[in-house]
Amino acid sequence: MRERIGGVRFEEDFSFARHTTIGCGGRAALAAYPLDAERVCALLLYLERERIPHCLLGAGANVLPADGDFDGVVVRFSALNELRADGTAIYAGAGVTGGALCRFARAKALGGFEPLTGIPLTVGGGIAMNAGVREGHFSDLAERVFAVENGILRTFGRADCAFAEKESVFQGGLAIVGAILRGERRPSAEIEARTAHFRAARAHLPHGRSMGCVFVNPAGDSAGRLIEHCGLKGCAVGGARVSEIHANFILNEGGTSRDVSELIGLVKERVRDKTGILLREEIRRIP
Numbered sequence: 001m002r003e004r005i006g007g008v009r010f011e012e013d014f015s016f017a018r019h020t021t022i023g024c025g026g027r028a029a030l031a032a033y034p035l036d037a038e039r040v041c042a043l044l045l046y047l048e049r050e051r052i053p054h055c056l057l058g059a060g061a062n063v064l065p066a067d068g069d070f071d072g073v074v075v076r077f078s079a080l081n082e083l084r085a086d087g088t089a090i091y092a093g094a095g096v097t098g099g100a101l102c103r104f105a106r107a108k109a110l111g112g113f114e115p116l117t118g119i120p121l122t123v124g125g126g127i128a129m130n131a132g133v134r135e136g137h138f139s140d141l142a143e144r145v146f147a148v149e150n151g152i153l154r155t156f157g158r159a160d161c162a163f164a165e166k167e168s169v170f171q172g173g174l175a176i177v178g179a180i181l182r183g184e185r186r187p188s189a190e191i192e193a194r195t196a197h198f199r200a201a202r203a204h205l206p207h208g209r210s211m212g213c214v215f216v217n218p219a220g221d222s223a224g225r226l227i228e229h230c231g232l233k234g235c236a237v238g239g240a241r242v243s244e245i246h247a248n249f250i251l252n253e254g255g256t257s258r259d260v261s262e263l264i265g266l267v268k269e270r271v272r273d274k275t276g277i278l279l280r281e282e283i284r285r286i287p
Contacts, residue, residue: 005046007039008032014074016065016286019057021120023209024257025065025286031074037146037153037177040077044175045151047073055286056175058125059097062212064264065286067257072287077124080177085110088185089143093178094124098131101181106195111186112141114194118202120212124176129284130163133198139163141181148175166216166282206243209252214264215279223279224248230270237263261285 010032016025034040047054053072057063080093083100085108092101098121105113115136116126125131127138127145142163145156147170162169170176215223227233227247235242239255240263250263264281272278 005039005043007035008043009035009079016060016070016074020060020063020065020211021209022064022211022252022257022260024067024252024255024260026068026070026257028070028072028074031076033076033079035079037080037148040075040080040175040177041148041151041153043075044148047075048151053287056124057286058094058122058128059120061120062125062129062131062282063284063286064211064257064260070287075175077122077175077177080124082178088183090181090183091178092123092181094122094176096123097121098123098126102195105183106188106191108183109185109188109191110183111191111194112136112183113181114191114198117195117198123179123181127161127176127179128168128170128174129282130166130168133201135198137163138181139168141183142179143182144180145170145176146178148177153177171284204245206245206249206251208243210243210249211283213248213282214250214267215248216282218277218279221277222248226271226275226277226279227267230267230274232267232270235263235266237266242267 014028014031017023034043054075056075077094080095082093083096083104084091098116098119102113102117115133119131121131127142130137130139145161217223224247232242233244233247238259239253240259241251241253243249243251250260268279
């Protein structure tokens with residue numbers, strides 16, 4: 001593979017535990033880091049043609065990798081980190097972190113990005129997951145998204161993205177390489193104040209190894225409230241525990257992916273049995 005595909009950096013013996021916020025999971029023999037969108041197309045086309053299993057991994061913040069070895073290639077877009085502004089529009093590569101995006105927008109006096117403050121993400125993963133909080137998501141910002149489908153780079157308008165609560169069309173395996181995000185001119189003092197507000201709000205979230213919120217909030221309710229109502233705060237399976245600060249967080253305290261997965265199943269079962277509501281997972285599993 002290395003001889004056939006140029007412009008791709010490879011890493012051997014890739015550790016999911018080291019590259020995800022939950023801090024567990026197995027290993028992959030190889031990770032690939034394409035240097036630009038053209039190389040992304042070539043790499044994915046080769047992997048698909050050769051039927052080599054592969055997965056896409058951004059910041060690793062909202063995913064649960066399986067224990068054991070992954071018999072395939074982990075594709076990462078950290079080299080796609082271009083940021084440029086044109087008026088109120090920002091082009092951001094898929095590998096740009098949320099922190100870098102927010103700092104860049106602040107420097108350009110562009111508002112609308114503040115709700116992303118402090119969320120561990122990359123632009124590619126954030127768009128695919130439609131990451132954000134109640135006050136704003138990527139769906140409020142994304143004007144055009146550039147993604148690879150069947151080895152071809154396509155442009156998706158906002159309507160094509162099929163954004164919904166923690167969902168988008170890109171969760172079907174399309175590889176985002178970049179996007180045009182539209183902000184709005186705001187006074188720097190207002191942007192700074194809103195940034196401080198969202199940073200303070202996240203300071204109260206649980207600390208430790210987690211995936212962030214595990215479940216999507218049901219319409220008109222809160223997954224955390226439902227889990228707490230069922231008496232599950234502090235509930236543990238092996239080294240995985242439901243946070244006592246925010247019940248929609250599961251903390252890894254030296255456990256395995258199997259511990260986390262079994263605890264997720266237990267929470268879903270208890271909430272369904274007591275409330276009749278089947279919680280939908282916000283996280284994505286690898287593989």
